[in-house]
Amino acid sequence: MTPSEDPALVRVLAADGSLAHTAAAEPYLPIIEALSDADLERFYRDMAVIRAFDQQATNLQRQGQLALWPPSFGQEAAQVGSARAARPQDHLFPSYREHVVARIRGVDMLDIIRVMRGLTHGGWNPFDPKNGNTHLYTLVLGAQTLHATGLAMSMAFDGRCGTGDPERDEAVIVYYGDGASSQGDVHEAMVFAASYRTPEVFFLQNNQWAISVPVSTQSRTPLYRRGEGIGIPSIQVDGNDVLASYAVSRVALDEARAGEGPRAIEAMTYRMGAHTTSDDPTKYRTAEEEQSWALRDPIERMRLFLRGRGASDAFFADVEAEGRALADDVRVRTVALETLQTAQIFDNVYASPHPLVDEERAWLARYEASFEEGAS
Amino acid sequence: MTDAAAPAPITLPISRALNAGMRRAMEESDRVLLMGEDIGRLGGVFRVTEGLQADFGERRVIDTPLAESAIVGTAIGLAMGGFRPVCEIQFDGFVFPAFDQITAQLAKLTYRHEGALQLPVVIRIPYGGHIGAVEHHQESPETYFTHTPGLRVVSPSTANDAYWMMQQAIASPDPVIFLEPKSRYWVKGEVDVAAPALPLHASRIVRRGTDVTLVAHGAMVATALQAAALAESEGTSVEVIDLRSLSPVDYGPILDSVRRTGRMVYAQEAPGFVSLGSEISATVMERAFYSLEAPVLRVSGFNTPFPPAKLEGVYLPDADRILEAVDRALAY
Ligand SMILES: Cc1ncc(C[n+]2csc(CCOP(=O)(O)OP(=O)(O)O)c2C)c(N)n1
Numbered sequence: 001m002t003p004s005e006d007p008a009l010v011r012v013l014a015a016d017g018s019l020a021h022t023a024a025a026e027p028y029l030p031i032i033e034a035l036s037d038a039d040l041e042r043f044y045r046d047m048a049v050i051r052a053f054d055q056q057a058t059n060l061q062r063q064g065q066l067a068l069w070p071p072s073f074g075q076e077a078a079q080v081g082s083a084r085a086a087r088p089q090d091h092l093f094p095s096y097r098e099h100v101v102a103r104i105r106g107v108d109m110l111d112i113i114r115v116m117r118g119l120t121h122g123g124w125n126p127f128d129p130k131n132g133n134t135h136l137y138t139l140v141l142g143a144q145t146l147h148a149t150g151l152a153m154s155m156a157f158d159g160r161c162g163t164g165d166p167e168r169d170e171a172v173i174v175y176y177g178d179g180a181s182s183q184g185d186v187h188e189a190m191v192f193a194a195s196y197r198t199p200e201v202f203f204l205q206n207n208q209w210a211i212s213v214p215v216s217t218q219s220r221t222p223l224y225r226r227g228e229g230i231g232i233p234s235i236q237v238d239g240n241d242v243l244a245s246y247a248v249s250r251v252a253l254d255e256a257r258a259g260e261g262p263r264a265i266e267a268m269t270y271r272m273g274a275h276t277t278s279d280d281p282t283k284y285r286t287a288e289e290e291q292s293w294a295l296r297d298p299i300e301r302m303r304l305f306l307r308g309r310g311a312s313d314a315f316f317a318d319v320e321a322e323g324r325a326l327a328d329d330v331r332v333r334t335v336a337l338e339t340l341q342t343a344q345i346f347d348n349v350y351a352s353p354h355p356l357v358d359e360e361r362a363w364l365a366r367y368e369a370s371f372e373e374g375a376s
Numbered sequence: 377m378t379d380a381a382a383p384a385p386i387t388l389p390i391s392r393a394l395n396a397g398m399r400r401a402m403e404e405s406d407r408v409l410l411m412g413e414d415i416g417r418l419g420g421v422f423r424v425t426e427g428l429q430a431d432f433g434e435r436r437v438i439d440t441p442l443a444e445s446a447i448v449g450t451a452i453g454l455a456m457g458g459f460r461p462v463c464e465i466q467f468d469g470f471v472f473p474a475f476d477q478i479t480a481q482l483a484k485l486t487y488r489h490e491g492a493l494q495l496p497v498v499i500r501i502p503y504g505g506h507i508g509a510v511e512h513h514q515e516s517p518e519t520y521f522t523h524t525p526g527l528r529v530v531s532p533s534t535a536n537d538a539y540w541m542m543q544q545a546i547a548s549p550d551p552v553i554f555l556e557p558k559s560r561y562w563v564k565g566e567v568d569v570a571a572p573a574l575p576l577h578a579s580r581i582v583r584r585g586t587d588v589t590l591v592a593h594g595a596m597v598a599t600a601l602q603a604a605a606l607a608e609s610e611g612t613s614v615e616v617i618d619l620r621s622l623s624p625v626d627y628g629p630i631l632d633s634v635r636r637t638g639r640m641v642y643a644q645e646a647p648g649f650v651s652l653g654s655e656i657s658a659t660v661m662e663r664a665f666y667s668l669e670a671p672v673l674r675v676s677g678f679n680t681p682f683p684p685a686k687l688e689g690v691y692l693p694d695a696d697r698i699l700e701a702v703d704r705a706l707a708y
Contacts, residue, residue: 067508067685118685121511139512140470141442179442183473210442212418218441284417342690349680356649360678364690367700 006222011238015296017304028247043242044302045319047076050100052323061277066116070097074272077298078205081245091133093148093174105132142183148174149189152198161199162259169257171199179210182218194231197261201252207271212284227264239267240298382570391424391561393535397542411438412464444474451497460496468503469512482551483526494549504595504645505692506559508685516646521553522623529622531555533597535565544576557595577621579629585615588702589633589640593619596643603698638669639705643698648676670708673701
């Protein structure tokens with residue numbers, strides 16, 4: 001399942017780390033040329049550090065510390081490029097494996113760990129400025145695309161986009177997968193977005209597989225072309241090329257923010273590991289396929305590129321140390337995570353008092369107390 | 377004398393019994409086909425359909441695109457075309473994108489066609505808690521379906537029932553919501569492949585007792601049996617009934633039992649407000665009022681969303697919580 005390449009694909013960085021852009025990448029070159037060394041190193045650091053974290057989280061699941069882990073292994077470039085293209089005032093709607101997107105926006109990785117440990121259904125407050133307008137993970141596939149569209153509608157209705165002030169204009173970026181793209185919700189979200197010209201970017205990470213089902217079962221056309229049919233200008237990018245991912249996201253978000261309506265991006269990438277820690281990909285895909293994609297690893301590609309530009313050993317050592325530090329920190333803090341109070345079951349079911357919930361809360365307290373009395 | 381030709385009972389985990397039931401139905405009719413996400417090569421995330429695609433091919437065991445509304449909606453059309461589709465919904469919490477197709481379409485089309493159309497569609501849903509999973513992976517949506525006229529709703533709790541009820545559901549001319557208690561998939565039991573013990577819509581006494589009638593469905597049947605064993609050690613005799621069919625409900629064995637014991641408790645994982653427990657308790661009070669020595673009591677999940685996994689042990693009724701209700705019933 002190595003997809004034949006669409007001539008419309010935007011790529012600037014070849015798998016060997018050399019700059020070799022496709023024809024479709026031409027308009028994006030100025031954006032990439034304007035990036036500083038610090039920007040480029042930032043991209044690499046983001047990707048490499050999250051991979052270390054991801055590996056640690058996978059290990060923690062294997063050791064029974066987490067109920068489940070959805071690895072982002074292999075998809076780092078699409079995520080970093082798009083998240084770095086967003087401005088502080090933008091809102092981001094992840095699905096459930098956009099760990100580095102959340103990190104870039106400020107979410108503490110422990111907040112994601114707590115979801116996967118079974119301590120919470122949410123984990124962080126998107127409206128707290130420290131979380132960078134990152135919304136909660138959504139496990140029902142595609143549901144978040146409608147929420148994102150609604151929020152983007154609110155921006156359009158309130159005149160919070162298209163004012164001509166890019167420091168203030170807002171946009172939304174929503175993430176979903178190739179499998180999720182088959183859901184009615186996603187199509188309905190796109191129809192509303194097009195109808196109401198929302199400031200919104202639909203960011204599809206085509207990682208080739210929806211658990212065991214290949215993308216060819218979801219779509220007979222390249223997925224980015226679906227947006228066109230609904231009236232949303234759409235583009236396909238090499239999602240393992242962080243520079244191209246950044247550039248196309250940057251343009252799409254800028255256009256959306258400027259009031260030009262929604263945009264869609266299909267990032268061609270690959271889920272290099274299992275779907276989640278419950279999954280066994282050897283049941284449905286070949287080692288050859290996995291190897292062919294391993295040769296296009298997004299981090300290795302960027303490493304070679306930076307090397308070619310003279311990045312120092314000290315830089316790479318520092319990134320490695322930062323990854324290790326994050327992984328160690330996450331391990332220590334995960335194992336030390338709090339337990340829950342049973343009464344938390346009843347918290348926040350409703351925003352205002354509810355007699356049935358109050359009654360059950362009181363019943364549970366009495367019931368638990370009866371055991372304590374019995375024990376003493 | 378036993379019939380020498382009758383196959384001997386075999387022991388299977390519930391997941392394999394379901395698989396064997398589907399296999400037999402597929403062998404008997406080439407109009408039976410399976411559809412769902414990841415059910416082919418992977419054999420489903422719980423491996424319930426494992427091996428069936430290899431044996432019956434990709435047109436009879438269909439790995440569908442990822443769209444629940446489409447899975448159920450196209451199953452309706454396939455049934456119109458004379459097929460008998462068996463749809464798998466991957467997890468309970470993901471049935472809702474198909475809710476319109478199930479409750480507003482599938483359930484009503486025979487009625488709207490004034491009987492000119494039958495829709496033999498089975499929708500399999502692994503449901504319920506006790507697997508420590510993340511959100512949307514352990515819910516109990518049975519009430520939504522039992523509330524909808526036009527649907528039949530069943531839930532086997534043993535391997536034998538899994539094997540036979542699956543075949544009976546596929547043979548049903550009506551749509552059947554087939555709820556599989558997922559925490560029990562790996563529990564083994566004896567399967568009598570010669571003949572079904574009971575029809576699809578019968579309830580069954582699974583343990584005899586004289587003091588209290590305890591009724592449950594799905595995974596809660598096992599918890600009820602646990603509670604009954606504990607009660608026995610304390611000198612209380614609990615009769616346990618496995619509902620098996622959630623809609624229609626077979627009240628016969630329940631009412632008979634209540635007339636003998638005079639007391640009843642209903643145990644379920646789902647929230648209690650407007651639930652199977654509510655319905656059955658109301659009916660028992662209507663039909664066996666003069667036999668009752670105590671009000672029918674309900675033990676259920678709390679009336680909250682299913683909590684994060686670390687709290688499911690508190691949320692889901694355990695044997696202690698059932699016994700607390702049994703004691704209350706006895707205290708009247
Ligand atoms: C509505 C719904 N149906 C089924 C599932 C179970 N499920 C979780 S992830 C997944 C595959 C998703 O594939 P894709 O959208 O390509 O995203 P990826 O996981 O590959 O990033 C499935 C079937 C779900 N979460 N939601």
